[in-house]
Amino acid sequence: MFDFLKKIFAAEDTSSRDKANDRLRLVLTHDRIGASSELMETLQKEIVALIASHVEIEGTPEVHFITEGRRTALDISIPLKGR
Amino acid sequence: MEKKTPDSHVIVVTSGKGGVGKTTAVANLATGLAKLGYSVVVMDLDIGLKKLDLILGLENRVIYDIVQVADGECTLKQALVKDKRFPALYMLPAAQTRNKDDITTEQVKTICEELKQDFDFIFVDCPAGIEQGFRNSIAAANKAIVVTNPEVSAVRDADRIIGMLESCDFKDIKLLINRLRPEMVRSGDMLSIEDLMEHLCIDLLGVVPEDRNVVISTNRGEPIILDEHSSASKAFNNIVQRLLGNDVELMTLEEDSFWRKLKRNLGFKN
Ligand SMILES: Nc1ncnc2c1ncn2[C@@H]1O[C@H](COP(=O)(O)OP(=O)(O)O)[C@@H](O)[C@H]1O
Ligand SMILES: [Mg+2]
DSSP states (O other): OHHHHHHHHSOOOOOHHHHHHHHHHHHHHHHHHTOOHHHHHHHHHHHHHHHHTTSOBOSOOEEEEEEETTEEEEEEEOOBOOO | OOOSSSSOEEEEEEOSSTTSSHHHHHHHHHHHHHHTTOOEEEEEOOTTSOOHHHHHTOGGGOOOOHHHHHTTSSOHHHHOEEOSSOTTEEEEOOOSSSOGGGSOHHHHHHHHHHHHTTOSEEEEEOOSSSSHHHHHHHHTOSEEEEEEOSSHHHHHHHHHHHHHHHHTTOOOEEEEEEEEOHHHHHTTOSOOHHHHHHHHOSEEEEEEEOOHHHHHHHHHTOOGGGOTTSHHHHHHHHHHHHHTTOOOOOOOOOOOOHHHHHHHHTTOOO
Protein backbone atom coordinates (compact mmCIF):
# COMPACT_ATOMS: atom_id res chain seq x y z
CA MET A 1 0.00 0.00 0.00
CA PHE A 2 2.74 2.38 1.00
CA ASP A 3 4.69 1.48 -2.14
CA PHE A 4 1.64 2.21 -4.17
CA LEU A 5 1.23 5.68 -2.68
CA LYS A 6 4.93 6.35 -3.10
CA LYS A 7 4.62 5.51 -6.74
CA ILE A 8 1.75 7.92 -7.24
CA PHE A 9 3.42 10.79 -5.46
CA ALA A 10 6.97 10.19 -6.65
CA ALA A 11 8.26 13.11 -8.68
CA GLU A 12 8.51 12.20 -12.41
CA ASP A 13 10.49 8.99 -12.20
CA THR A 14 12.67 8.38 -15.24
CA SER A 15 10.94 5.66 -17.21
CA SER A 16 12.53 2.25 -17.55
CA ARG A 17 12.75 2.96 -21.28
CA ASP A 18 14.91 6.06 -20.64
CA LYS A 19 17.04 4.06 -18.28
CA ALA A 20 17.47 1.28 -20.86
CA ASN A 21 18.54 3.83 -23.47
CA ASP A 22 21.13 5.37 -21.15
CA ARG A 23 22.58 2.00 -20.22
CA LEU A 24 22.68 0.89 -23.85
CA ARG A 25 24.45 4.05 -24.98
CA LEU A 26 27.22 3.45 -22.48
CA VAL A 27 27.55 -0.29 -22.93
CA LEU A 28 27.54 -0.15 -26.73
CA THR A 29 30.25 2.51 -26.82
CA HIS A 30 32.42 0.40 -24.56
CA ASP A 31 31.65 -2.84 -26.42
CA ARG A 32 32.43 -1.34 -29.81
CA ILE A 33 35.90 -0.14 -28.92
CA GLY A 34 36.52 -2.91 -26.40
CA ALA A 35 37.16 -0.47 -23.59
CA SER A 36 35.94 -0.10 -20.03
CA SER A 37 35.33 3.11 -18.10
CA GLU A 38 38.63 2.41 -16.37
CA LEU A 39 40.45 2.71 -19.68
CA MET A 40 38.61 5.99 -20.21
CA GLU A 41 40.15 7.37 -17.05
CA THR A 42 43.61 6.11 -17.94
CA LEU A 43 43.31 7.67 -21.38
CA GLN A 44 42.19 10.98 -19.95
CA LYS A 45 45.06 11.07 -17.43
CA GLU A 46 47.73 10.12 -19.95
CA ILE A 47 46.57 12.50 -22.65
CA VAL A 48 46.34 15.39 -20.23
CA ALA A 49 49.76 14.54 -18.77
CA LEU A 50 51.31 14.47 -22.23
CA ILE A 51 49.85 17.85 -23.19
CA ALA A 52 50.78 19.32 -19.82
CA SER A 53 54.42 18.31 -20.34
CA HIS A 54 54.56 20.68 -23.34
CA VAL A 55 52.12 23.50 -22.65
CA GLU A 56 50.35 24.90 -19.64
CA ILE A 57 46.78 23.81 -19.13
CA GLU A 58 44.18 26.06 -17.62
CA GLY A 59 40.82 24.82 -16.38
CA THR A 60 39.40 21.33 -16.61
CA PRO A 61 40.32 19.14 -19.58
CA GLU A 62 37.57 16.91 -20.94
CA VAL A 63 37.87 13.64 -22.81
CA HIS A 64 34.72 11.99 -24.17
CA PHE A 65 33.72 9.31 -26.58
CA ILE A 66 31.33 10.55 -29.21
CA THR A 67 29.41 8.24 -31.50
CA GLU A 68 28.39 8.91 -35.04
CA GLY A 69 26.37 6.12 -36.52
CA ARG A 70 28.24 2.97 -35.65
CA ARG A 71 31.57 4.76 -35.35
CA THR A 72 33.17 6.10 -32.23
CA ALA A 73 35.58 9.02 -31.88
CA LEU A 74 37.52 10.56 -29.02
CA ASP A 75 36.52 14.12 -28.34
CA ILE A 76 39.25 15.94 -26.45
CA SER A 77 38.94 19.45 -25.15
CA ILE A 78 41.88 20.89 -23.24
CA PRO A 79 41.83 24.58 -22.41
CA LEU A 80 45.32 26.08 -22.65
CA LYS A 81 46.66 29.03 -20.72
CA GLY A 82 47.28 32.12 -22.79
CA ARG A 83 50.36 34.29 -22.33
CA MET B 1 11.03 -27.18 -58.81
CA GLU B 2 11.46 -24.12 -60.98
CA LYS B 3 13.48 -21.07 -60.07
CA LYS B 4 11.71 -17.77 -60.68
CA THR B 5 14.81 -15.60 -60.62
CA PRO B 6 18.28 -16.14 -62.09
CA ASP B 7 20.09 -15.08 -58.92
CA SER B 8 19.67 -16.68 -55.54
CA HIS B 9 19.36 -14.84 -52.27
CA VAL B 10 21.26 -16.54 -49.49
CA ILE B 11 19.96 -14.99 -46.30
CA VAL B 12 21.39 -15.73 -42.88
CA VAL B 13 19.09 -15.00 -39.94
CA THR B 14 21.15 -14.33 -36.86
CA SER B 15 21.06 -12.54 -33.49
CA GLY B 16 23.78 -13.49 -31.03
CA LYS B 17 21.26 -14.00 -28.26
CA GLY B 18 19.08 -17.12 -28.24
CA GLY B 19 15.31 -17.13 -28.09
CA VAL B 20 14.72 -13.82 -29.87
CA GLY B 21 12.84 -15.34 -32.82
CA LYS B 22 15.35 -16.36 -35.49
CA THR B 23 13.78 -19.73 -36.19
CA THR B 24 10.29 -18.24 -36.12
CA ALA B 25 11.39 -15.62 -38.65
CA VAL B 26 13.04 -18.18 -40.93
CA ALA B 27 9.98 -20.45 -40.92
CA ASN B 28 7.56 -17.62 -41.63
CA LEU B 29 9.51 -15.71 -44.26
CA ALA B 30 10.28 -18.95 -46.09
CA THR B 31 6.64 -20.01 -45.99
CA GLY B 32 5.51 -16.59 -47.16
CA LEU B 33 7.84 -16.64 -50.16
CA ALA B 34 6.97 -20.24 -51.03
CA LYS B 35 3.29 -19.30 -50.93
CA LEU B 36 4.02 -16.75 -53.65
CA GLY B 37 5.62 -19.46 -55.76
CA TYR B 38 9.30 -18.80 -55.15
CA SER B 39 11.40 -21.87 -54.62
CA VAL B 40 12.72 -21.71 -51.09
CA VAL B 41 14.92 -23.88 -48.92
CA VAL B 42 15.61 -23.44 -45.24
CA MET B 43 18.91 -24.71 -43.97
CA ASP B 44 19.02 -25.48 -40.26
CA LEU B 45 22.49 -24.92 -38.85
CA ASP B 46 21.45 -25.05 -35.22
CA ILE B 47 23.08 -28.47 -35.03
CA GLY B 48 22.38 -30.24 -31.76
CA LEU B 49 19.44 -27.99 -30.87
CA LYS B 50 17.28 -28.03 -33.96
CA LYS B 51 13.81 -26.56 -33.83
CA LEU B 52 13.02 -25.45 -37.34
CA ASP B 53 11.46 -28.83 -38.22
CA LEU B 54 9.02 -28.40 -35.33
CA ILE B 55 7.98 -24.86 -36.23
CA LEU B 56 7.38 -25.90 -39.83
CA GLY B 57 5.61 -29.07 -38.70
CA LEU B 58 8.02 -31.27 -40.66
CA GLU B 59 9.59 -33.18 -37.77
CA ASN B 60 8.13 -36.55 -38.79
CA ARG B 61 9.46 -36.39 -42.31
CA VAL B 62 13.14 -36.01 -41.53
CA ILE B 63 15.32 -38.89 -42.68
CA TYR B 64 18.82 -37.54 -43.28
CA ASP B 65 20.51 -34.38 -42.00
CA ILE B 66 23.04 -31.81 -43.14
CA VAL B 67 25.99 -33.46 -41.40
CA GLN B 68 25.28 -36.67 -43.28
CA VAL B 69 25.20 -34.68 -46.53
CA ALA B 70 28.54 -33.11 -45.65
CA ASP B 71 30.03 -36.52 -44.82
CA GLY B 72 28.77 -38.00 -48.09
CA GLU B 73 26.45 -40.49 -46.34
CA CYS B 74 23.57 -39.36 -48.52
CA THR B 75 22.99 -36.96 -51.38
CA LEU B 76 21.69 -33.45 -50.88
CA LYS B 77 18.46 -34.33 -52.70
CA GLN B 78 17.85 -37.27 -50.36
CA ALA B 79 18.21 -35.07 -47.31
CA LEU B 80 15.85 -32.31 -48.46
CA VAL B 81 12.42 -32.55 -46.84
CA LYS B 82 9.53 -31.33 -48.94
CA ASP B 83 6.72 -29.36 -47.37
CA LYS B 84 3.44 -30.93 -48.48
CA ARG B 85 1.52 -27.65 -48.21
CA PHE B 86 3.82 -25.78 -50.58
CA PRO B 87 5.48 -27.59 -53.45
CA ALA B 88 8.22 -24.94 -53.56
CA LEU B 89 9.30 -25.18 -49.90
CA TYR B 90 12.07 -27.49 -48.71
CA MET B 91 14.02 -27.95 -45.52
CA LEU B 92 17.56 -29.20 -45.03
CA PRO B 93 17.45 -30.52 -41.45
CA ALA B 94 20.12 -30.08 -38.79
CA ALA B 95 21.48 -33.12 -36.98
CA GLN B 96 20.14 -33.41 -33.46
CA THR B 97 22.84 -35.62 -31.96
CA ARG B 98 25.92 -33.89 -33.33
CA ASN B 99 27.86 -30.71 -32.57
CA LYS B 100 28.24 -27.36 -34.27
CA ASP B 101 31.78 -28.19 -35.39
CA ASP B 102 30.79 -31.48 -37.03
CA ILE B 103 30.52 -29.48 -40.23
CA THR B 104 33.04 -27.07 -41.72
CA THR B 105 32.65 -23.69 -43.36
CA GLU B 106 33.84 -25.18 -46.65
CA GLN B 107 31.22 -27.94 -46.51
CA VAL B 108 28.46 -25.40 -45.88
CA LYS B 109 29.64 -23.36 -48.86
CA THR B 110 29.66 -26.40 -51.13
CA ILE B 111 26.12 -27.39 -50.09
CA CYS B 112 24.93 -23.82 -50.64
CA GLU B 113 26.41 -23.66 -54.12
CA GLU B 114 24.48 -26.79 -55.04
CA LEU B 115 21.26 -25.37 -53.56
CA LYS B 116 21.63 -22.16 -55.55
CA GLN B 117 21.00 -24.06 -58.77
CA ASP B 118 17.45 -24.90 -57.70
CA PHE B 119 16.35 -22.24 -55.23
CA ASP B 120 15.50 -18.53 -55.38
CA PHE B 121 15.81 -18.11 -51.63
CA ILE B 122 18.08 -19.98 -49.26
CA PHE B 123 17.52 -19.17 -45.59
CA VAL B 124 20.14 -20.11 -43.04
CA ASP B 125 18.84 -20.56 -39.49
CA CYS B 126 21.80 -19.57 -37.36
CA PRO B 127 22.39 -20.87 -33.82
CA ALA B 128 22.84 -18.49 -30.89
CA GLY B 129 26.38 -17.46 -30.06
CA ILE B 130 29.37 -16.24 -32.02
CA GLU B 131 31.34 -19.45 -32.40
CA GLN B 132 31.71 -22.06 -35.14
CA GLY B 133 27.96 -22.29 -35.73
CA PHE B 134 27.80 -18.56 -36.44
CA ARG B 135 30.82 -18.67 -38.75
CA ASN B 136 29.31 -21.58 -40.67
CA SER B 137 26.00 -19.76 -40.99
CA ILE B 138 27.44 -16.61 -42.51
CA ALA B 139 29.97 -18.41 -44.73
CA ALA B 140 27.78 -18.70 -47.80
CA ALA B 141 25.32 -15.87 -47.21
CA ASN B 142 25.06 -12.66 -49.21
CA LYS B 143 22.42 -11.02 -47.00
CA ALA B 144 21.94 -10.94 -43.26
CA ILE B 145 18.85 -10.36 -41.17
CA VAL B 146 19.70 -9.51 -37.57
CA VAL B 147 16.79 -10.32 -35.26
CA THR B 148 16.49 -8.53 -31.97
CA ASN B 149 13.96 -7.82 -29.22
CA PRO B 150 13.35 -4.40 -27.64
CA GLU B 151 15.42 -5.37 -24.64
CA VAL B 152 18.86 -4.28 -23.43
CA SER B 153 20.66 -7.62 -23.63
CA ALA B 154 19.23 -8.53 -27.04
CA VAL B 155 20.24 -5.13 -28.47
CA ARG B 156 23.73 -5.48 -27.06
CA ASP B 157 24.14 -8.89 -28.71
CA ALA B 158 22.68 -7.59 -31.97
CA ASP B 159 25.26 -4.79 -31.94
CA ARG B 160 28.06 -7.30 -31.46
CA ILE B 161 26.77 -9.42 -34.34
CA ILE B 162 26.41 -6.40 -36.64
CA GLY B 163 30.01 -5.44 -35.83
CA MET B 164 31.18 -8.95 -36.69
CA LEU B 165 29.19 -9.02 -39.94
CA GLU B 166 30.64 -5.65 -40.92
CA SER B 167 34.15 -6.85 -40.25
CA CYS B 168 33.41 -9.83 -42.54
CA ASP B 169 32.57 -7.28 -45.25
CA PHE B 170 28.84 -7.92 -45.21
CA LYS B 171 27.14 -5.15 -47.15
CA ASP B 172 23.49 -6.13 -46.85
CA ILE B 173 22.57 -6.20 -43.16
CA LYS B 174 18.99 -5.50 -42.09
CA LEU B 175 17.28 -5.36 -38.73
CA LEU B 176 14.16 -7.27 -37.73
CA ILE B 177 12.63 -6.16 -34.44
CA ASN B 178 10.56 -8.94 -32.92
CA ARG B 179 8.17 -9.07 -29.96
CA LEU B 180 7.49 -5.35 -29.75
CA ARG B 181 4.67 -4.40 -27.40
CA PRO B 182 3.31 -1.01 -28.42
CA GLU B 183 1.38 -0.50 -25.20
CA MET B 184 4.58 -0.95 -23.18
CA VAL B 185 6.48 1.47 -25.42
CA ARG B 186 3.71 3.98 -24.90
CA SER B 187 3.85 3.66 -21.13
CA GLY B 188 7.62 4.13 -21.19
CA ASP B 189 8.46 0.56 -20.26
CA MET B 190 9.95 -0.71 -23.50
CA LEU B 191 12.53 0.49 -26.01
CA SER B 192 10.84 1.85 -29.13
CA ILE B 193 11.59 1.22 -32.80
CA GLU B 194 13.31 4.62 -32.96
CA ASP B 195 15.44 3.82 -29.90
CA LEU B 196 16.66 0.59 -31.49
CA MET B 197 17.40 2.31 -34.78
CA GLU B 198 19.38 4.99 -32.98
CA HIS B 199 21.51 2.44 -31.14
CA LEU B 200 22.10 -0.03 -33.94
CA CYS B 201 22.21 2.31 -36.97
CA ILE B 202 21.27 -0.22 -39.65
CA ASP B 203 18.36 -0.40 -42.06
CA LEU B 204 15.08 -1.64 -40.68
CA LEU B 205 13.56 -4.62 -42.45
CA GLY B 206 10.47 -4.86 -40.31
CA VAL B 207 8.81 -5.03 -36.93
CA VAL B 208 6.87 -8.03 -35.64
CA PRO B 209 4.68 -7.41 -32.61
CA GLU B 210 4.40 -9.71 -29.64
CA ASP B 211 1.53 -12.01 -30.57
CA ARG B 212 0.20 -14.91 -28.53
CA ASN B 213 -0.89 -16.58 -31.74
CA VAL B 214 2.78 -17.30 -32.44
CA VAL B 215 2.83 -19.77 -29.56
CA ILE B 216 -0.42 -21.36 -30.72
CA SER B 217 0.81 -21.74 -34.28
CA THR B 218 4.09 -23.20 -33.03
CA ASN B 219 2.14 -25.78 -31.05
CA ARG B 220 0.35 -26.76 -34.22
CA GLY B 221 3.39 -26.77 -36.47
CA GLU B 222 1.78 -24.22 -38.79
CA PRO B 223 3.73 -21.00 -39.30
CA ILE B 224 1.82 -17.93 -38.07
CA ILE B 225 2.03 -16.29 -41.50
CA LEU B 226 -0.70 -18.70 -42.64
CA ASP B 227 -3.11 -17.29 -40.02
CA GLU B 228 -3.98 -14.16 -41.94
CA HIS B 229 -5.90 -12.44 -39.16
CA SER B 230 -3.03 -12.29 -36.73
CA SER B 231 -0.90 -9.17 -36.46
CA ALA B 232 2.34 -11.19 -36.60
CA SER B 233 1.17 -12.65 -39.90
CA LYS B 234 0.62 -9.18 -41.37
CA ALA B 235 4.05 -8.12 -40.19
CA PHE B 236 5.74 -11.16 -41.73
CA ASN B 237 3.85 -10.68 -44.99
CA ASN B 238 5.11 -7.10 -45.16
CA ILE B 239 8.65 -8.30 -44.62
CA VAL B 240 8.23 -10.86 -47.41
CA GLN B 241 7.26 -7.98 -49.73
CA ARG B 242 10.31 -5.98 -48.67
CA LEU B 243 12.57 -8.97 -49.33
CA LEU B 244 11.14 -8.97 -52.85
CA GLY B 245 12.18 -5.35 -53.18
CA ASN B 246 8.73 -3.80 -52.76
CA ASP B 247 8.27 -0.71 -50.66
CA VAL B 248 5.77 -1.41 -47.91
CA GLU B 249 5.10 1.01 -45.11
CA LEU B 250 5.53 -0.11 -41.53
CA MET B 251 2.16 -1.22 -40.27
CA THR B 252 0.66 0.72 -37.41
CA LEU B 253 1.12 -1.29 -34.28
CA GLU B 254 -1.23 0.73 -32.13
CA GLU B 255 -3.81 -1.74 -31.00
CA ASP B 256 -7.20 -0.09 -31.12
CA SER B 257 -8.47 -0.55 -27.64
CA PHE B 258 -12.07 0.05 -26.70
CA TRP B 259 -11.17 3.20 -24.80
CA ARG B 260 -9.09 4.68 -27.57
CA LYS B 261 -11.85 4.07 -30.06
CA LEU B 262 -14.43 5.57 -27.73
CA LYS B 263 -12.26 8.60 -27.10
CA ARG B 264 -11.77 9.11 -30.79
CA ASN B 265 -15.44 8.74 -31.53
CA LEU B 266 -16.23 11.31 -28.87
CA GLY B 267 -13.88 13.69 -30.59
CA PHE B 268 -10.94 13.55 -28.20
CA LYS B 269 -7.48 13.63 -29.66
CA ASN B 270 -5.23 10.79 -28.63
N1 LIG C 1 6.37 -12.23 -32.19
C1 LIG C 1 6.30 -13.18 -31.22
N2 LIG C 1 5.28 -13.17 -30.33
C2 LIG C 1 5.20 -14.11 -29.36
N3 LIG C 1 6.08 -15.11 -29.19
C3 LIG C 1 7.13 -15.19 -30.05
C4 LIG C 1 7.28 -14.23 -31.10
N4 LIG C 1 8.41 -14.56 -31.78
C5 LIG C 1 8.93 -15.66 -31.19
N5 LIG C 1 8.16 -16.06 -30.14
C6 LIG C 1 8.42 -17.20 -29.25
O1 LIG C 1 9.72 -17.06 -28.71
C7 LIG C 1 10.35 -18.32 -28.56
C8 LIG C 1 11.72 -18.30 -29.21
O2 LIG C 1 11.59 -18.15 -30.62
P1 LIG C 1 12.62 -18.83 -31.64
O3 LIG C 1 12.19 -18.45 -33.00
O4 LIG C 1 12.76 -20.29 -31.36
O5 LIG C 1 13.96 -18.08 -31.24
P2 LIG C 1 15.48 -18.37 -31.69
O6 LIG C 1 15.46 -19.19 -32.93
O7 LIG C 1 16.07 -17.01 -31.90
O8 LIG C 1 16.13 -19.08 -30.54
C9 LIG C 1 9.41 -19.35 -29.18
O9 LIG C 1 8.75 -20.02 -28.13
C10 LIG C 1 8.45 -18.52 -30.01
O10 LIG C 1 7.18 -19.10 -30.05
MG1 LIG D 1 16.50 -21.07 -33.29
